[in-house]
Amino acid sequence: xxxxxxxxxxxxxxxxxxxxxxxxxxxxxxxxxxxxxxxxxxxxxxxxxxxxxxxxxxxxxxxxxxxxxxxxxxxxxxxxxxxxxxxxxxxxxxxxxxxxxxxxxxxxxxxxxxxxxxxxxxxxxxxxxxxxxxxxxxxxxxxxxxxxxxxxxxxxxxxxxxxxxxxxxxxxxxxxxxxxxxxxxxxxxxxxxxxxxxxxxxxxxxxxxxxxxxxxxxxxxxxxxxxxxxxxxxxxxxxxxxxxxxxxxxxxxxxxxxxxxxxxxxxxxxxxxxxxxxxxxxxxxxxx
Amino acid sequence: xxxxxxxxxxxxxxxxxxxxxxxxxxxxxxxxxxxxxxxxxxxxxxxxxxxxxxxxxxxxxxxxxxxxxxxxxxxxxxxxxxxxxxxxxxxxxxxxxxxxxxxxxxxxxxxxxxxxxxxxxxxxxxxxxxxxxxxxxxxxxxxxxxxxxxxxxxxxxxxxxxxxxxxxxxxxxxxxxxxxxxxxxxxxxxxxxxxxxxxxxxxxxxxxxxxxxxxxxxxxxxxxxxxxxxxxxx
Amino acid sequence: xxxxxxxxxxxxxxxxxxxxxxxxxxxxxxxxxxxxxxxxxxxxxxxxxxxxxxxxxxxxxxxxxxxxxxxxxxxxxxxxxxxxxxxxxxxxxxxxxxxxxxxxxxxxxxxxxxxxxxxxxxxxxxxxxxxxxxxxxxxxxxxxxxxxxxxxxxxxxxxxxxxxxxxxxxxxxxxxxxxxxxxxxxxxxxxxxxxxxxxxxxxxxxxxxxxxxxxxxxxxxxxxxxxxxxxxxxxxxxxxxxxxxxxxxxxxxxxxxxxxxxxxxxxxxxxxxxxxxxxxxxxxxxxxxxxxxxxxxxxxxxxxxxxxxxxxxxxxxxxxxxxx
Numbered sequence: 001x002x003x004x005x006x007x008x009x010x011x012x013x014x015x016x017x018x019x020x021x022x023x024x025x026x027x028x029x030x031x032x033x034x035x036x037x038x039x040x041x042x043x044x045x046x047x048x049x050x051x052x053x054x055x056x057x058x059x060x061x062x063x064x065x066x067x068x069x070x071x072x073x074x075x076x077x078x079x080x081x082x083x084x085x086x087x088x089x090x091x092x093x094x095x096x097x098x099x100x101x102x103x104x105x106x107x108x109x110x111x112x113x114x115x116x117x118x119x120x121x122x123x124x125x126x127x128x129x130x131x132x133x134x135x136x137x138x139x140x141x142x143x144x145x146x147x148x149x150x151x152x153x154x155x156x157x158x159x160x161x162x163x164x165x166x167x168x169x170x171x172x173x174x175x176x177x178x179x180x181x182x183x184x185x186x187x188x189x190x191x192x193x194x195x196x197x198x199x200x201x202x203x204x205x206x207x208x209x210x211x212x213x214x215x216x217x218x219x220x221x222x223x224x225x226x227x228x229x230x231x232x233x234x235x236x237x238x239x240x241x242x243x244x245x246x247x248x249x250x251x252x253x254x255x256x257x258x259x260x261x262x263x264x265x266x267x268x269x270x271x272x273x274x275x276x277x278x279x280x281x282x283x284x285x286x287x288x
Numbered sequence: 289x290x291x292x293x294x295x296x297x298x299x300x301x302x303x304x305x306x307x308x309x310x311x312x313x314x315x316x317x318x319x320x321x322x323x324x325x326x327x328x329x330x331x332x333x334x335x336x337x338x339x340x341x342x343x344x345x346x347x348x349x350x351x352x353x354x355x356x357x358x359x360x361x362x363x364x365x366x367x368x369x370x371x372x373x374x375x376x377x378x379x380x381x382x383x384x385x386x387x388x389x390x391x392x393x394x395x396x397x398x399x400x401x402x403x404x405x406x407x408x409x410x411x412x413x414x415x416x417x418x419x420x421x422x423x424x425x426x427x428x429x430x431x432x433x434x435x436x437x438x439x440x441x442x443x444x445x446x447x448x449x450x451x452x453x454x455x456x457x458x459x460x461x462x463x464x465x466x467x468x469x470x471x472x473x474x475x476x477x478x479x480x481x482x483x484x485x486x487x488x489x490x491x492x493x494x495x496x497x498x499x500x501x502x503x504x505x506x507x508x509x510x511x512x513x514x515x516x517x518x519x520x521x522x
Numbered sequence: 523x524x525x526x527x528x529x530x531x532x533x534x535x536x537x538x539x540x541x542x543x544x545x546x547x548x549x550x551x552x553x554x555x556x557x558x559x560x561x562x563x564x565x566x567x568x569x570x571x572x573x574x575x576x577x578x579x580x581x582x583x584x585x586x587x588x589x590x591x592x593x594x595x596x597x598x599x600x601x602x603x604x605x606x607x608x609x610x611x612x613x614x615x616x617x618x619x620x621x622x623x624x625x626x627x628x629x630x631x632x633x634x635x636x637x638x639x640x641x642x643x644x645x646x647x648x649x650x651x652x653x654x655x656x657x658x659x660x661x662x663x664x665x666x667x668x669x670x671x672x673x674x675x676x677x678x679x680x681x682x683x684x685x686x687x688x689x690x691x692x693x694x695x696x697x698x699x700x701x702x703x704x705x706x707x708x709x710x711x712x713x714x715x716x717x718x719x720x721x722x723x724x725x726x727x728x729x730x731x732x733x734x735x736x737x738x739x740x741x742x743x744x745x746x747x748x749x750x751x752x753x754x755x756x757x758x759x760x761x762x763x764x765x766x767x768x769x770x771x772x773x774x775x776x777x778x779x780x781x782x783x784x785x786x787x788x789x790x791x792x793x794x795x796x797x798x799x800x801x802x803x804x805x806x807x808x809x810x811x812x813x814x815x816x817x818x819x820x821x822x823x824x825x826x827x828x829x830x831x832x833x834x835x836x837x838x839x840x841x842x843x844x845x846x
Contacts (some may be wrong), residue, residue, distance in 0.1 A: 036635055087826050093634055094579045098777055099825040101770045105818030113811025162390060169376050169387050176374045179336060181362040181391030181439065218766075222646060225639055234378070260654040267643045271623075274640055275630045 008255035009248055016247025017147035018202050020240045022220055023227035024154065025198035030225075031171035031234045032191040035085055038100035040199060040224060041217030042107040043080075047073040047203030048212040049111055052120050055207070062122070066207065070200030077196025081189050089188070104218070112214040121211035143205030150201050151240060154194070158236070167191055171234045219263070223250075226270040232280030242281060289314045289474055290335070290366075290443055295344030295354070297334040303342055304330045306498045312443060313491075317465075317475040321482045322495035328478040329371065331495070332445050335476075336368040337361040348443070363391045367441035371448045373432030377421030381412055384420050384431055388438025397440060405434045408467055426457035433464050437473075444468065446477040450484070462488065486510060546686040554682045556799060560792050561689035562751050565696040567775040567787035569743035572703060573736050574773070574781050576712035578624075580737075582641030583744055583772045585648040588764025589616045590745025591752035592652065592659060595667050598676070605677040609749045616745035617738045624737035628730045633719070645769050652760040664759035667752065677753050685754045692750055693788070696743050700784055703739070712736060744772075778824050780831025789833040 022040065029037050037043075050072045054065035084103055088096045158164035166187050169177040178184055210216065227246050231238030246266055254262030273280065290312040298304040304327045312318045320328050333339040335346055337358040346354040353361055375384050385405060389398040406413040409430050415423070420431060429449055436444055449465065450458040462484050469475055469488060479485035486492055492509040494502040502512060509515060546554045570583050593615050594608035603611075623644055627637055653661050660666075672680040679685055703709055711732045714722040723729055752758045762768060771794070779790025797820065801813035828835045 030635070034635075036639065084822055084826070091825075091829055092577075093638065094574060094773070094777065094781075095825050095829050097579070097581065097638055098770070098773055099822050101774075102818045102821035102825065106815050106822070109811045109815035109818060111811075113815060162386075162395070165379075165383060165387055166390060168379060168383075172376050172378050173374060175338065176370070176376065177387075178358040179338070179362065179368050179370070180387050180435075181359045181394075183357075183359050222639070222642060226643070229636070229639075258654065260650045264647050264650050264654075267647045270643050271640060274632055274636055275626055278630075278632070278636065 004255050005252055008252040012248030012251035013244060014141070014144050014247075015251055016244035017144045018205050019220070019223060019227060019247050020243035021147055021150060021198045021202045021205075022224040023231065023239045023243045024151065024236055025195040026221075026224040027228045027231075027233065027236060027239050028167065028171075028191050029195045030228060032167055033085065033089065033188050035089070035096055036100070036225060037195065038097060038221055039080065039103040039107060040195070041220035041222075042104050043073060043076055043196065043199040043217075044203050044206070044220060045212065045214070045217035046076060046107055046111065047200045048207060048210070048216065049115060049120075051203060051207045052122055052212060055122055056120075062207070066200075066204035069203055069207075070197055073200030073203065074193050074196040077192050077199070078189060081192040085192065086185075086188070108214050108218075115214070117214060119211040119213045122207050143209070146201065146205055150198070154198075155236075157194075163187065163190060223266060226266055229270060229278065230273055230280050232283050235280065235282050238280055238282035289349055290476065291345075291347040292331070292335065293345050293347075295331070295334055295341045295346060297330055297339050297341045297344075299339070304498050305334065307344065308495075308498075308500055309344075310493055310500070310503070312474055312476050315472060315474055316490045317469050317477065317488050318491045318493070319477045319479055319485045319489040320493045320495055321479055321485065323480065325497070326495040327498045328495055329447050332368060332370075332447050332476070332478055335361075335445065336366060359391070362439055362441075363393055365393075365440070365442040367436035367439045367444050369429075369432045369436045369444065369446045369449065371451055373428045375420045375423070375428050375431050375435065377419065379420055380416065381418055381420055381423070381431060382416040384435050385412070385416075385438050388435035389440070391439055394438060394440040398438070401438045401440060405437055408437075408471070409434050409464070424457075425453050426460050429453070429457075429461050430464055433468065437468065441473065443474045443476060446475065448478055448480060450479065450481050458484065482515070542690065546683040551682060554686050556795065558682060558685050558689045558754060560788075560795050561686075561693040562747055562754070563772070563775055563795060564788040564791035565689070565693040566744050566747035567772050567779075567791050568693070568696040568700055569740050569747065570772050571776045571781040571787050572700065572740040572743075574776060576709075576736060577716040578733055578736065579638045579773075580641040580740075580769075581638050581766075581773060582643075582645030582769050583740075584764045584766065584769035585645040586616045586620050586741045586744040587748030587751070587768060588648055588652065588758075588760065589619055589748075591748040591758050591763050592665070594749045595665055595752055595758050596659065599665070599668050604675055605749060605753055606675065609677070609746060612749055613742045613745040616741045620741040621734050621738035625730065625734045628733045642766060642769075645764060645766055648764045649760050649766075652764055659760075660758070662760065664757050667756045667758070669756065677749075678756075685750075689750060689754070692747065696747075697784060697788075699739065699743065703736070704784070708732060708735060774821055776831075778821065778828075778831055780834025780837070782830065783834050783837055786831050786833040790831060793832065 022044070026037060026040055029035060047069045050069035051065045054060045054068050055062050080103055084099050088099055158168060166177060166182045169180065170182065170184065170187055174184065223246065227239055227242045230246065231240070231242035249269070250262040250266050253265050292308060292310045294307045294309055296303045296306050308331060310318070310320070320331065322328050330339060334341045334354070337353070337356050337360065341354045344354070345352060348364055348366060351364065353364060376387060379387065385402060386398065389395050389401055394401065411427065412431060412434055415427070420428070423431060433446070446465065449461050453461060458481065465475065465477065465488055477485060477489070486506060486509060489506055491505055492503065493500055494515060502509070502515065504512070545557060566583070566587070570580065573580055590609070590612035593612035594605045597603040597608040597611065598605050623640070627640055632640060652659050656662070670676050670678050672678060711722070711727050714727055715729055715732060719729060748763055752763070775791040775794050776787040777790065778793060779788060780786030797817060801817060824832070830838060
């Protein structure tokens with residue numbers, strides 16, 4: 001049993017790494033544009049298919065395929081921003097949500113139409129090494145490293161560049177940022193594109209581990225938002241920590257009980273936090 | 289330098305301002321006084337581009353600016369210090385100032401502006417790594433003014449800089465304003481605290497329920513019996 | 523209005539009314555089936571709009587459908603309780619559950635985006651619970667209602683005609699309730715709350731009470747709709763009732779027609795069910811992905827260009843013309 005739990009723990013940390021990137025993307029998009037990207041999980045799914053197409057169908061090296069997939073993901077994000085999100089920035093909340101739900105449907109079904117509903121996998125075998133009774137797969141460790149590196153790069157961007165500073169300012173006080181000369185329209189699409197890049201990196205991380213199918217990713221969106229709330233809106237460090245917590249909790253619970261219970265537990269945690277501690281574990285960085 | 293002509297502005301169908309015309313000459317300090325709801329803040333918002341005027345024109349250095357978006361107006365050299373300062377509380381003092389030099393015209397001169405600001409307000413230099421949210425009311429106002437300076441403006445607009453502050457701090461805030469006035473900036477200040485504000489100004493306007501009811505040079509303003517009765521408590 | 527147009531409007535209405543009365547006796551079974559679906563879903567969409575028109579957006583109404591339907595079906599299958607009674611129990615349970623969640627959210631100031639996501643989260647939880655208790659509920663294999671043939675006391679009818687009129691009556695009921703809410707103080711209070719919650723609170727409007735009230739009314743009628751649907755189809759499935767897709771589907775139907783008007787949800791439901799059937803019948807299984815993707819694009823386009831919904835926009839245009 002403890003063996004099972006340990007493996008759940010290990011998987012949870014690695015899963016948490018991917019979730020952390022997603023949560024950061026969701027956090028930025030929500031903080032800057034005040035939009036919940038309901039179709040975010042589907043964007044990851046499309047990027048995964050991109051990796052599949054380039055690596056398996058076109059026989060390009062995995063690394064190259066992943067880089068291309070990140071690019072495609074960024075482009076998809078820009079397309080969604082221009083076509084759907086931007087026109088609805090001032091629209092009522094329900095319209096934004098439903099339009100993004102429409103994007104969910106479009107992405108899932110185009111992929112379904114083109115690739116069918118079979119589970120597709122990128123068959124690459126990486127070595128596995130053991131620490132005691134726990135098996136650690138290199139295929140999980142590399143993505144973990146990539147995830148941390150991406151987060152570090154993002155941190156640098158947000159804290160050392162003017163655009164990053166503008167993003168952090170908008171999250172706190174949009175109007176004041178405008179009065180400082182920030183062109184919010186530009187920052188919006190930059191933020192959305194960053195979200196797309198992060199989704200692409202998540203896909204690259206998940207490619208060696210998961211098999212992909214059109215319904216993949218639907219569950220991630222909600223989990224990512226749960227993490228955003230848990231970590232505190234606008235608080236990227238909090239979000240990262242929350243991601244690992246959620247990753248571990250859901251994987252360990254899933255192993256000890258069933259995967260349904262794992263998911264239900266995550267959602268229950270969300271409801272408790274949204275009611276009693278909406279600023280999350282470490283406090284929100286946004287003036288609500 | 290700043291010429292506002294016949295501007296009416298408001299939110300939606302309600303015009304808070306009706307046909308206001310004011311001007312600010314280069315290097316002078318102009319104040320606008322009036323009680324709550326008179327429309328003073330709305331005028332500053334109209335000038336800074338946050339609220340587009342429903343009618344009338346605004347010219348800055350001969351260029352027409354009404355209808356321009358806020359970031360364009362900052363680039364042209366008008367900075368607004370809104371009521372309460374509205375500093376970014378989750379950024380450090382240093383980052384707030386850096387945010388001030390976001391406009392491309394100001395960015396190149398960031399180092400120089402920072403030095404100037406630290407000279408004028410040494411307290412900010414000491415606190416530069418501190419979270420802006422932990423500053424006191426008066427210090428926030430100082431930071432807000434300093435941040436406005438970082439945008440390399442020609443005209444600085446202040447919206448009720450003394451509002452919500454204790455009397456001792458109010459005096460300090462007006463000292464800050466005097467400091468930047470001494471540096472040669474043009475200032476347009478909106479205030480309810482007429483007595484202290486008029487002391488700094490060359491010219492004053494009185495706004496009541498959206499229309500200008502009086503304007504004049506400082507001395508005349510202070511001599512006007514109605515103003516003395518209603519606003520100076522004399 | 524000219525005299526000609528004054529006569530036109532009631533004439534069209536009468537014609538429509540007659541058509542609806544005769545339809546089930548004249549149309550092929552498939553046609554009647556489509557009407558039943560339209561009636562049920564427009565009623566549910568109308569019930570959804572009781573909340574949504576005031577800015578209380580639920581993206582999880584499927585959970586209510588599920589709780590109402592499953593409660594009734596399980597009580598009947600396992601305990602022989604008539605769905606006529608089970609319906610009321612299911613309705614009450616749904617209200618307690620959904621308005622309960624609503625109450626806590628409203629009390630703790632969970633609004634807007636956060637409320638919408640909370641409703642999404644709760645429908646996922648209900649979905650997962652139904653799957654988890656598969657031995658009892660049938661899980662993802664679904665649940666079949668034990669058939670008694672035609673038995674009005676147990677809300678089972680062999681012929682579609684009965685369900686046609688039941689569904690129609692239910693739709694008219696939900697429309698009537700819409701009108702009642704529209705004319706009541708609930709509407710005035712909720713409009714104030716929607717415009718500016720802080721201001722409404724400061725003039726003494728009990729925010730939590732009114733929000734919970736519309737949520738409860740909405741939940742009750744949605745649950746009944748779920749029961750009627752389950753009894754008509756004689757099967758229940760979490761993907762159809764208590765899923766995110768179903769919840770979003772309800773919202774789509776209301777919004778596309780126009781969730782601020784009386785007939786908006788009906789128009790929207792007709793349009794969407796019509797579209798769904800068209801794509802399914804004409805393009806069928808060969809183009810399944812593309813047709814649903816097209817449906818998604820239609821939704822996006824309609825939401826962007828007709829934010830008040832088709833009926834809502836039409837109403838606006840007509841009113842503008844009338845005022846000229």
